Amino acid sequence: MKKIAIGIVAHVDSGKTTLSEGLLYQAGEIRKLGRVDHRNAFLDTHPIERDRGITIFLKQAVFNINDTEFTLLDTPGHVDFSTEMERTLQVLDYAILVISGSEGVQSHTETLWKLLKRYEVPCFLFINKMDIAESSHRDIILNLRDKLDDGCVDFSSDFGSEAFYDNIAMCSEKLMEQYLNMGEIKESDIQEAISERCVFPCFFGSALKLSGVDEFLRGLDKYTKSINYKSDFAAKVFKISDDGNGNRLTHLKITGGTLKVKQLLDGTTSDGENWSEKVDQIRIYSGTKFHAAEQVKAGTICAVTGLGNTYPGEGLGDEENSQSALLTPVLSYKVELLSDIDLHNALSNLRKIEEEEPQLYVMWNEQLQEIHIQLMGEVQLEVLKQIVFDRFGMKIDFVRGNIAYRETIAEQTEGVGHYEPLRHYAEVHLLLQPGKRGSGIKYYNKCNEDKLDKNWQKLIMTHLKEKTHIGVLTGSPITDIKITLVAGRAHQKHTEGGDFRQATYRAVRQGLKMTKNILLEPWYEFKLEVPTDSIGRAMTDIQQMGGRFSQPENNGVDMTVISGFAPVSGMMEYQSEVSMYTKGRGRLTCLPNGYELCNNSDEVIEKIGYDSERDIENTADSVFCSHGAGFVVKWNEVRDYMHVDSGFDIDGLQKEIDVSEKRTSEYISSVVTDKELMKIFENTYGPIKRDTYSVLYTKKSHVNNNKPIKNKPKKEQGEDYLLVDGYNIIYAWDNLKEYADENLDMARHKLINILCNYQGFCKCQVILVFDAYKVKNNPGEIEKYHNINIVYTKEKETADMYIEKVSHQLSKKHRVRVATSDGLEQLIILGNGAYRVSANEFKKEVDMVEKAIREFLKK
Incomplete structure (x- = not known):
């Protein structure tokens, strides 16, 4: 069947x-x-x-x-x-x-x-x-x-x-x-x-x-067609609920093999702890009724009892965990208790509901002695009140708090945490590095086992993952950070497990205090449809709230659509404004689109008024021992007292970057123009007059061409530009072509990230061009992604047409290089006075840059 x-x-x-x-x-x-x-x-x-x-x-x-x-x-x-x-x-x-x-x-x-x-x-x-x-x-x-x-x-x-x-x-x-x-x-x-x-x-x-x-x-x-499943047991958890009789239900789909009653399952909690539990009962629900099954095969949706540590999105057996959700709450509320109940009991009850709906994100603010919770909107708020009352007899209300901000860092640093009151000992060193926007927190372990036993290392990694670490600007959760364990020390007699928890928390916090922090705010991707005579008002509103949008499009006789991105803080109450100035005809659609730099961070930080120095529960200070007594060392003095030297040199960091950039520049300088292609072009269109030496020089290169300085040609003014024909490169590079054959979006994203890294080292202006000339009514779009510019050409404009136009304009005042494998496009480029880099040559440059990055990160 x-x-x-x-x-x-x-x-x-x-x-x-x-x-x-x-x-x-x-x-x-x-x-x-x-x-x-x-x-x-x-x-x-x-x-x-x-x-x-x-x-x-x-x-x-x-x-x-x-x-x-x-x-x-x-x-x-x-x-x-x-x-x-x-x-x-x-x-x-x-x-x-x-x-x-x-x-x-x-x-x-x-x-x-x-x-x-x-x-x-x-x-x-x-x-x-x-x-x-x-x-x-x-x-x-x-x-x-x-x-x-x-x-x-x-x-x-x-x-x-x-x-x-x-x-x-x-x-x-x-x-x-x-x-x-x-x-x-x-x-x-x-x-x-x-x-x-x-x-x-x-x-x-x-x-x-x-x-x-x-x-x-x-x-x-x-x-519909039959699905082919794995032979080994696999399952995906998609919901946690309570059956009304106190039984915790784990709802899952069997995606491989067979699940039997009393089968032992293993997993890892959302806090990083390993668990192993038996399935007590398998239920097949239809409405409120269910029948019990002794075993279920792949393809079955069921609910099981007996598992106390599962969470939505978890993969069991031979199944991967789910990717991060796209829809996440961006509004934060303070919980107000109307019943005579202890705060911590109330927090415990809300945690149980959070298990079933992880996106609620229940948070305890020790400094303010408040419970905060994240919600999607007013209807969910009212429903949650009723659920809490029905299950726990607890009456609550919500007070609108802040936007759900996040914090990250702009520069890498080392965080040190030391915990040594009498008869306790632990020291932890963590490398904190900025991550890609939207990447969340990634954890790595580069600690040498000769210096710290593997069991202690595992414990530190568990402590890193078990807690939601908060930032030092507003006390908001941190994100987009890579945290790497690089060193640590235990004492043979005095170290206990809890010591490393203290040292780990303090190391994260001390690292945050030692570097530049950035406040992030949530953004929406929006689509706004308004009468054409209201388009001016709509565009002005979006600009004032700090949003950005593409060219408006006509949608029918008298309606116009604007698509773009804007901060949640500006869009939050905007629907009512749209309805008012369009007399009910306007329509706004918003979809959470991650986090970006906060437009008014100083104002937000001042308004929230968080003081990281007074947050005792999240201290950055360390505890050392002297003459049999422990004493506190402030976070900015910890490095003077620490017992382990991890080898991380903050002062030498810029020197390392300069060396890596120099290696990159020297390689790029060795890439010269294609003489054979130049000859073909000149035979057809006549000689090209240009500065053939200028390509050998970048802003930070110091290349010895065995010529006296005075004989070097005069450099062109302005920044260096690199134009990349996106689809041409994707299908010319074997690794990207493999992605494209499976998922073109994945290949595009991979190339975009590669070029972001490349730009970071080479310091040129990168313009990545994607061909969208076949897309009907496409007005074209230019967007800024991290440190590069991405162009999607308009209808009836190919990528080579766009590159021809732009290279002609830019080459008058700038050094322009174009990466492509299109032969005709290469001829056009040479005619415009730009420099051609073949797809293969450009691949070598990129590989060299990535190698330089890896070498740097190892040090």
Whole structure:
């Protein structure tokens, strides 16, 4: 039997729960249709859900169609509960996206589509409420292709017709070739195209009236394909819950092998501690009811008891942990206790709920004696109040706090922590380095076992991971930092495990105090649709809040769309403003897009008023021992007292960088122009007059060309520029081509990071150009990513056209080099007075730079 895990997702009020009822009823799983407005839906069983008429908690149901067993996961539709929905996507074989035929693609629909793409989930679409929709099937399909994907195909009205197969064939070259050669497309090939996200079947109907539901079920049965699973046991945890009787449930999907009752499972907690526990019971849920199973095979969605340390996103057995969530709360609230309950008991209760919803991020502020929590919005806030009261009898309220800021560092440093009160001893040395934006905290161990026993090293690494370390500017969690254990010392008699916890915490903190810290604020990726006569107001607002946006696009007769990025602090209350100045016609869609430098950090830091020196729970000071008594040494004097020399030299750091940059410059200076290519060009277009020596000199190079200084040609003025033809390089370098064959976005991202490192060493202005000339209505876009500029060319403008234009302009005042493998483009470059670097030559330069970086980091 074919086993398919399928999830149903939708913008709120699209009829998602009603469709779930219809699917289960038509499949014979339930005997009576429930309704949201009647508060008797089969899957919306919680009183809060029935009172509010929305899905809040993930529910599961099992039904069969012919030889296919479907496990349906009904996810929350409201944006405030979308973090649980996102976690669920990672265990789905297929998804059902419900769209209201009367409303079309709405704000949250586009967010859902991006998430489905991110997790590569094949998708069926059900266009609901067609009994009250004014648009035709054709108009809706055109809208779906415009807003979502060209692969949206009508499987209802056109099914089996010539137009149907024409539309299917247009979705991929493989299908087009088969259709042209054979005059038909096999069902198995349509299945494959759907599973590869080339085709998105669209069905129309009315779930409330059961119109089109049977047809949709047959389509699911016919066009889903069996999943090939691993032979060894593997499982992915996607939810933690309480069954109401005090039993902790771990909801997971078996992604390989078999799981049996009493089977011993191993894992690592989110704090880094290893655990080993037995499965007591395996439950297969359908609504609120379940049946127990002795064992379950790959493809099964189940819940197990007996596991007390699992967490959502954890991979068990031969399964990797999930990647970081895209949707994360960006609003922070202070918890106000209305019941007569101890603060620490309240914190313990909230921690239990945090296990089930990790994105809540419950935090105890020792200095202020306050509990803080992060939430997505007002609806989640009200629901959380009710959940806390129902489960613990505890009344709470929330006071709006700050934006959920983060902190990072701008320069690398060594942090030292020493803990030596009488009969205790531990010293830890950590290297703290800035990480890439969005990378989180990465932990490494480079400590020599001859200097510190391996068991102590493991303990230090555990202590590093077990705590949310906070910054010294505002007390916000740190992120985008690489922390490496480089040295440490224990005492043969006096060291205990807790000593290294103290030393480790103090080392992190001392390192932060020793370097330059940066405040980060959360940003949204936004899409704003307003009447054309309001576009000036909208653009001015976004600029004033520090946002950036691409060229506005017309969307219909009198509507214009602006897409871009802006700080959450500016966008937080902006929806109400949009509604006011557009008289209800404006629409704003926001999606969390990570963290960037805070625009008004001084103002924020002053407003929060955090004093790192007074934060006793997170001290940067160390404790040393003298004459049988411990004494405190301030963080800025610790290096004068420390017992271990890790070899890290802060003062010599810039010297190392200069040496590495010099090596890079010397290599680049050895790369000369292609004489053969120059000869071909000059024979065709005439001699080129340019400074042939200038390419040998960069701002920081000191190359000996065996010529007296006075004979060197005069340098051109201005900065050096490097233009890179992105797709040309990707397909010319074997390592990037392998990525591109699997995922072009991954290859682009890899090249972008490579060039960021390259620029950091060579100190030239890098412009990376990607060809987007085939993208319809594309206005072109230039964005700044870290230290390089990325260009996506406009419609009908190829990358070589853009490079030709820009190299001609820049070469008048700057040294310009262009990396490409395109022969014609190389000729054009030479004609513009720029210097050509072939893809192979450029690869050698990049390899040398990366080698220099590695050599430096080893020291």
